[in-house]
Amino acid sequence: MLHSYQKRRKGHTMKHTLHLLSMIFLLLSGTISAKEHHMEKLPDGYIAKASLPDSVVIVPPAPMPNSPRQKLDDAIAQKAVALNKTPRFALAAQDATMHFPEAPNNFACAMGKMLSKEKTPHLLHLLKRAGVDAGYATRKAKHTYNRIRPFVLNNAPVCTPQWQEELRHNGSYPSGHTAIGWAWALILSELVPQRADAILARGAAYGESRIVCNVHWYSDVLAGRMMGAAAVALMHHNPEFIADMKAAKEELAHAPSPDVAMCKKEKEALSYTLYGDQR
Numbered sequence: 001m002l003h004s005y006q007k008r009r010k011g012h013t014m015k016h017t018l019h020l021l022s023m024i025f026l027l028l029s030g031t032i033s034a035k036e037h038h039m040e041k042l043p044d045g046y047i048a049k050a051s052l053p054d055s056v057v058i059v060p061p062a063p064m065p066n067s068p069r070q071k072l073d074d075a076i077a078q079k080a081v082a083l084n085k086t087p088r089f090a091l092a093a094q095d096a097t098m099h100f101p102e103a104p105n106n107f108a109c110a111m112g113k114m115l116s117k118e119k120t121p122h123l124l125h126l127l128k129r130a131g132v133d134a135g136y137a138t139r140k141a142k143h144t145y146n147r148i149r150p151f152v153l154n155n156a157p158v159c160t161p162q163w164q165e166e167l168r169h170n171g172s173y174p175s176g177h178t179a180i181g182w183a184w185a186l187i188l189s190e191l192v193p194q195r196a197d198a199i200l201a202r203g204a205a206y207g208e209s210r211i212v213c214n215v216h217w218y219s220d221v222l223a224g225r226m227m228g229a230a231a232v233a234l235m236h237h238n239p240e241f242i243a244d245m246k247a248a249k250e251e252l253a254h255a256p257s258p259d260v261a262m263c264k265k266e267k268e269a270l271s272y273t274l275y276g277d278q279r
Contacts (some may be wrong), residue, residue, distance in 0.1 A: 110198040147217075
């Protein structure tokens with residue numbers, strides 16, 4: 001039955017992948033609604049499309065049914081469903097947004113800095129462009145493996161029901177959201193090295209939010225991190241990226257601290273983990 005479902009989806013996957021990426025990155029621009037997304041064009045990344053890292057070469061093949069990797073994915077997905085009514089599920093829904101500046105401000109507590117269009121315009125511009133590259137870097141493997149998402153099989157709730165139908169027809173492996181979040185974590189840890197441990201830990205949790213949302217498997221998230229890192233490595237060869245990093249670092253020196261209550265709430269949510277125990 002699983003094989004038959006995959007076969008029926010195969011012809012539509014690339015169209016839906018492009019459609020979903022367009023929707024995500026146009027929401028990322030913070031200027032339009034999902035309903036209006038067809039009227040706009042994507043922002044340019046730092047990497048030419050022909051030079052993006054090849055996700056089919058870099059990540060291992062998607063797990064096969066009944067393989068040890070799939071059994072691990074199944075076990076972690078079951079743990080994720082149990083988090084549905086906890087603060088961690090609410091945080092996962094928050095992590096799913098791609099509006100700006102809300103999306104990168106999911107890293108505000110880890111950075112100790114709050115981003116805004118007024119105080120950090122260069123950094124927001126940088127993160128938008130980097131997000132485009134990281135997200136697109138997952139596209140080839142998504143099309144090749146056409147993996148079914150967990151909610152399609154377990155029928156449990158997702159944290160973003162407004163995207164559920166789009167996700168149903170979009171390959172799960174690797175996770176594009178995770179690639180974007182990990183790329184941001186790497187960039188922000190370079191800009192604020194004294195907070196690198198906290199930023200990278202938040203980047204890891206950002207990817208895990210996709211599992212908590214019941215829209216990605218554990219192995220999707222691992223592969224997404226790989227592609228986010230691969231994209232950031234190539235960005236460093238672009239002079240525009242280097243210049244934007246310099247401008248962003250100067251801005252951060254004057255950025256305000258995040259709200260204490262917000263960070264306390266985030267810490268509580270992150271105490272719920274996929275691995276059984278509270279931190």
